[in-house]
Amino acid sequence: MKKSFTLYAFILLVLINIFTYMFLSKEVKFEQNRYEKTTKKLRDSVALMTDKLIDANYFSLENNENAQNYFDSAIANKTIAYEKLIPVVTEKLMDLNANPKGNPYVGQDQIGVNKFVINKVKVLNHRWIIADYSDGKMWGEVLLKYFVNEDESISFEVMQSLLYAQ
Structure with a gap:
């Protein structure tokens, strides 16, 4: 009885570890993808704002x-x-x-x-x-x-x- 309980506990711990590992590895990939998308959006908006600023300052002695x-x-x-x-x-x-x-x-x-x-x-x-x-x-x-x-x-x-x- 003690051996079967130890065996069941061991199998349960192995399964929990496998599921935890899979969850954490997928979470890291998800966070990396989200970070890349956010960074790309921010770069695009910075480039857009830079272009707008250049257009707004077209008529300016500093740029003419x-x-x-x-x-x-x-x-x-x-x-x-x-x-x-x-x-x-x-x-x-x-x-x-x-x-x-x-x-x-x-x-x-x-x-x-x-x-x-x-x-x-x-x-x-x-x-x-x-x-x-x-x-x-x-x-x-x-x-x-x-x-x-x-x-x-x-x-x-x-x-x-x-x-x-x-």
Whole structure:
């Protein structure tokens, strides 16, 4: 009786070990497949987002070699580094928000009690800027021309302004 019990217990333990081994080996393969699929999806989405970012930054002075060459031209009297120019232009435009009647380059007169100020600026190339402005209730966008003068001052000119309906 003792021998048959030991034999049955031994057979049961062997079967349990076989089933456990099979389960764990299949689980490892399943996890590896899931990891590979997830990694592939993430790589695809990173590549897609990179492509979208490149498309979104197509109109940008940082990525426009022709506009950069305008400032590095051998014909010009001086060379301006566009990396330093972008923050200077942005800062000069944002400094005009301190005007009591609002930023004069939004292309809109003050409508209510709040003044129009520029919130975001994007330097498109060596000549144009697009900016977002608001007074807290109404929003709009403005397309500006900018010029770097001989004395390295920067002047702006409103090309087109758009105020969105409430």
